[in-house]
Amino acid sequence: MMMFKSVSFVRSVACVMAVITALAGFFAGEAQAQARNLPLIRDAEIEGLLRLYTRPIFKAAGINPKSVKVYIINDQRINAFVAGGQRIFVNTGLLMQSDTPNEVIGVLAHETGHIAGGHLARMGVEIESASYTQIIGMLVGLAAIAGGIAAGSAEAAQAGQGVMMGSQGLAQRNFLAYARGMEASADQAALRYLTATGQSGRGMITLFEKLGRQSMAALQNADPYVMSHPMPMDRIRNLEEAAKKSKFYDTKDPPALVLRHELVQAKLLGFTSGPQAVMQRYPSSDQSMPARYARAIAMFRKGDIRNSLPIMESLTAELPENPYFWELKGQALLENGRAAEAVAPLEKALKLLPKNGLIQMMMAQALIDTGSAENSKRAIKLLRQAQQSEGQTSATYKFLARAYAQTGDIPRAELATAEAALLQGDRKLAVEKAKSAQNLFKKGTPEWTRANDVLTFASRD
Incomplete structure (x- = not known):
C-alpha cells in the first residue's frame, strides 16, 4: 500500500454534505490548489475490489469501465464524490464503516449516476446564470453548512444558513433546487443500475441512514431550501419505496465478495491505525482470516517481522490463490531489508496477477534492492510493463534510474532521473540531469529527443 498527495478538483456528492466545490468552472484554480493536500492511497487489492464493484455498474450505465x-x-469520513469528468473518489471511511459490499456498491452506483447524467457539465451551465456576488455568497454559506454537518455542529450549520440567507436570490434558489434534483436523479439512476445487475438497493438505503443519523443534530433546524441535497429522511423514504419494487431487494452479497470486503477493511485498519486499534478490533482470540490479516500488517509495520511472518504464511497456506497475501509477505520482507527473500512471494503474486502495475513495481524494487545487475535488467522490463498500466510516474522513473545505474547504463540513468524530477516538479534537477543525458546520447536519437523534451518543459516559466 502506498500513500501520496495528488492534485485533483473535487466536488462532494455525499448523502448529506453540501456541494461546495460544485462551482467547478468558476473556481477550478482555487479548488485545485486546495486539493493539493488530498492524501491518496494506492493499493492493488483495494483498487481491484473497487473495479469488481464498479465494472457491472458502469456497463449497466452505458459507460466504458476503462474510461x-x-x-x-485516506479520510475516515463516509464520503464519495465525482470530479473532473469521469473520476470517482472514495474515502477510506466509506469502506471501513460499511457493513456490506452492497452499501459501497450503492454509493458507487449513485456516483455513476452523476457521470452518466453529465451532471458536472450541466452544473456549469446553472452556475453561469448566477452573478459573481451570488456565487461567493453561496460558496461561503455552503462551506459553513457542510463544515457544521461534518462536525455534527448545529450552530455552525445554522450560521452557514445565515450567510446563505444574507446573499440569497432567485438564482441561488434555482441553483440549489437544480442541485437537489440532480441528486435525486442520481439516486434513481443508481437503483436502475443495481436492478440491471441483479443487486439490491438496500445497502444504499442503510448507508444513507447512517449518514442521516450522524448529521441529525446539525440538520434539525436546517432550511431544506438552502441545502444542495434532499433532506436525509425524505431521501431515504423515497429511495426505500422505489427500491422495494425490485425483485432483487432481498438479494445478499455473495460470501466470496463479503470476504474480500472484510479483508480490505482489515488491511485499511492495519495500515492506517496503530497496533492498539487493530488489537481492539481484532483481538488474538479472533482467528478469522481478516483478523489475522490485520494483525500481521500491524506487526510488520512496527518492525515485528518475526511474529508477523508465521501469520502471513498461515494465510497463504489457507488461500494460496489470493495474490494479495503473497504481495503482503513480499512487502513485509522488502521493507524489513530482506529484498532477496521478498522476490519469491512477489513472483507468486505476479503469477496470479501478471499485469498488475503496482505489483510489478514492487517486484522491480525488490530485484533492484538485491544489488544484482542481472536482477536490475529484469527490473527494467517489469517497470516498462508497469508503465503501460500506471502511466509515466515519478516512482517508475526513480526505480528505472537505479536499475540503469546498476547495469552500468549511466546515460539512461541520467535521463530517467531527469524525467522523475520533472514529474515531481523539481525543475532545477530536471534541467541538470537532462543536459547531462543529452551530452551522453547521440544527437537526434530517441533518448536525446526525450532529454530535449524534458529541458523544454522544465525551462518553461
Missing part, C-alpha cells in the same frame, strides 16, 4: 478512474482518499 472511469476510481481513487482512494
Whole structure:
C-alpha cells in the first residue's frame, strides 16, 4: 500500500454534505490548489475490489469501465464524490464503516449516476446564470453548512444558513433546487443500475441512514431550501419505496465478495491505525482470516517481522490463490531489508496477477534492492510493463534510474532521473540531469529527443 498527495478538483456528492466545490468552472484554480493536500492511497487489492464493484455498474450505465478512474482518499469520513469528468473518489471511511459490499456498491452506483447524467457539465451551465456576488455568497454559506454537518455542529450549520440567507436570490434558489434534483436523479439512476445487475438497493438505503443519523443534530433546524441535497429522511423514504419494487431487494452479497470486503477493511485498519486499534478490533482470540490479516500488517509495520511472518504464511497456506497475501509477505520482507527473500512471494503474486502495475513495481524494487545487475535488467522490463498500466510516474522513473545505474547504463540513468524530477516538479534537477543525458546520447536519437523534451518543459516559466 502506498500513500501520496495528488492534485485533483473535487466536488462532494455525499448523502448529506453540501456541494461546495460544485462551482467547478468558476473556481477550478482555487479548488485545485486546495486539493493539493488530498492524501491518496494506492493499493492493488483495494483498487481491484473497487473495479469488481464498479465494472457491472458502469456497463449497466452505458459507460466504458476503462474510461472511469476510481481513487482512494485516506479520510475516515463516509464520503464519495465525482470530479473532473469521469473520476470517482472514495474515502477510506466509506469502506471501513460499511457493513456490506452492497452499501459501497450503492454509493458507487449513485456516483455513476452523476457521470452518466453529465451532471458536472450541466452544473456549469446553472452556475453561469448566477452573478459573481451570488456565487461567493453561496460558496461561503455552503462551506459553513457542510463544515457544521461534518462536525455534527448545529450552530455552525445554522450560521452557514445565515450567510446563505444574507446573499440569497432567485438564482441561488434555482441553483440549489437544480442541485437537489440532480441528486435525486442520481439516486434513481443508481437503483436502475443495481436492478440491471441483479443487486439490491438496500445497502444504499442503510448507508444513507447512517449518514442521516450522524448529521441529525446539525440538520434539525436546517432550511431544506438552502441545502444542495434532499433532506436525509425524505431521501431515504423515497429511495426505500422505489427500491422495494425490485425483485432483487432481498438479494445478499455473495460470501466470496463479503470476504474480500472484510479483508480490505482489515488491511485499511492495519495500515492506517496503530497496533492498539487493530488489537481492539481484532483481538488474538479472533482467528478469522481478516483478523489475522490485520494483525500481521500491524506487526510488520512496527518492525515485528518475526511474529508477523508465521501469520502471513498461515494465510497463504489457507488461500494460496489470493495474490494479495503473497504481495503482503513480499512487502513485509522488502521493507524489513530482506529484498532477496521478498522476490519469491512477489513472483507468486505476479503469477496470479501478471499485469498488475503496482505489483510489478514492487517486484522491480525488490530485484533492484538485491544489488544484482542481472536482477536490475529484469527490473527494467517489469517497470516498462508497469508503465503501460500506471502511466509515466515519478516512482517508475526513480526505480528505472537505479536499475540503469546498476547495469552500468549511466546515460539512461541520467535521463530517467531527469524525467522523475520533472514529474515531481523539481525543475532545477530536471534541467541538470537532462543536459547531462543529452551530452551522453547521440544527437537526434530517441533518448536525446526525450532529454530535449524534458529541458523544454522544465525551462518553461
